[in-house]
Amino acid sequence: MGGTEAMAHAAERENPLYGVMAEFDSVQALVDASKRAVAAGFTKMEAYSPIPVEELNDIIHRKRTKLSQIVLAGGLTGMATGFAMQYWMSAVDYPMNIGGRPYATWTAFVVPSYELTILFSALAAAIGMFALNGLPQPYHPVFNVERFSMASSDKFFLVIESADPRFDHGGTTRFLGEQGAKGVYDVAA
Numbered sequence: 001m002g003g004t005e006a007m008a009h010a011a012e013r014e015n016p017l018y019g020v021m022a023e024f025d026s027v028q029a030l031v032d033a034s035k036r037a038v039a040a041g042f043t044k045m046e047a048y049s050p051i052p053v054e055e056l057n058d059i060i061h062r063k064r065t066k067l068s069q070i071v072l073a074g075g076l077t078g079m080a081t082g083f084a085m086q087y088w089m090s091a092v093d094y095p096m097n098i099g100g101r102p103y104a105t106w107t108a109f110v111v112p113s114y115e116l117t118i119l120f121s122a123l124a125a126a127i128g129m130f131a132l133n134g135l136p137q138p139y140h141p142v143f144n145v146e147r148f149s150m151a152s153s154d155k156f157f158l159v160i161e162s163a164d165p166r167f168d169h170g171g172t173t174r175f176l177g178e179q180g181a182k183g184v185y186d187v188a189a
Contacts, residue, residue, distance in 0.1 A: 018141035018189040019045075019161040020172050021148070022181035027053055030156035033179035034059045037160060040175065044164035048142065048157040067128050074124025075117045082113030144188045159187060 024030045027049065034047055038059055047056045083106070090096075091103035130136075142148050142159060151157050158181075160172050169186075176184045 016189040017162045017169065018144075018187040019159050019164075019167070020169070020176060021142065021145055021157055021159045021185045021187050022176035022179065023147055023150075023183040023185070024156040024158065024180070025182055027051070027156060029180055030158060031055055031059065033158050033176070033181070036179055037158065037175070041166045042160050042164050042172075043166075044161040046159050046161075048148070048151040048159070050152055050154060050156075065132065067125065067132060070128035070132075071121050071125045074128075075121035077124075078116040078118070078120025079113050081120070082116035083109050085116075086112060141187050141189050145185045147183060147185060 022033065024033060030047055030049065031053065034045070034056060037045055045060060047053070047060055049056070086109040087104050090108075095103045097103070142157070147155070148157060158176070160167060160176065162169075164172075166172075173184050173186075
């Protein structure tokens, strides 16, 4: 290991790198750079924009979310809880024989079980959304780049994380610069 290479590794240990950020002036430039980054094999990246860009979600986040499965599990849990709770109360804990009717009639349990299905699904959706998004997150390393404050007004940013298997600091910086970026910045962790 050469002297400059050893110094670079020592500096990286002191000031760990989160990734490399590229600044773009237009939505189309950001979308094109994102497409090329995915085509180049980068997988851990994020785009920041002052306006919603639906196309970016399809380009960068191609994997499906597990939120629908979480909501389904919450709904089924709510339905099972509703039926079990009513069965326990009607047939086990406090059975009342009124007119010879059975203690547990499932038709009487449908409406309260349906309400618990909705309640548990909604709670699972809210909690699952926060958990999957990693919220609350009051600090993120991209805030360390001074130019990033423009992401809320008129600039567009693409960040490739150092945790990406294809990440090479020099190569990734060059790659982003070749995509027409107005500036390429290191993002300290």
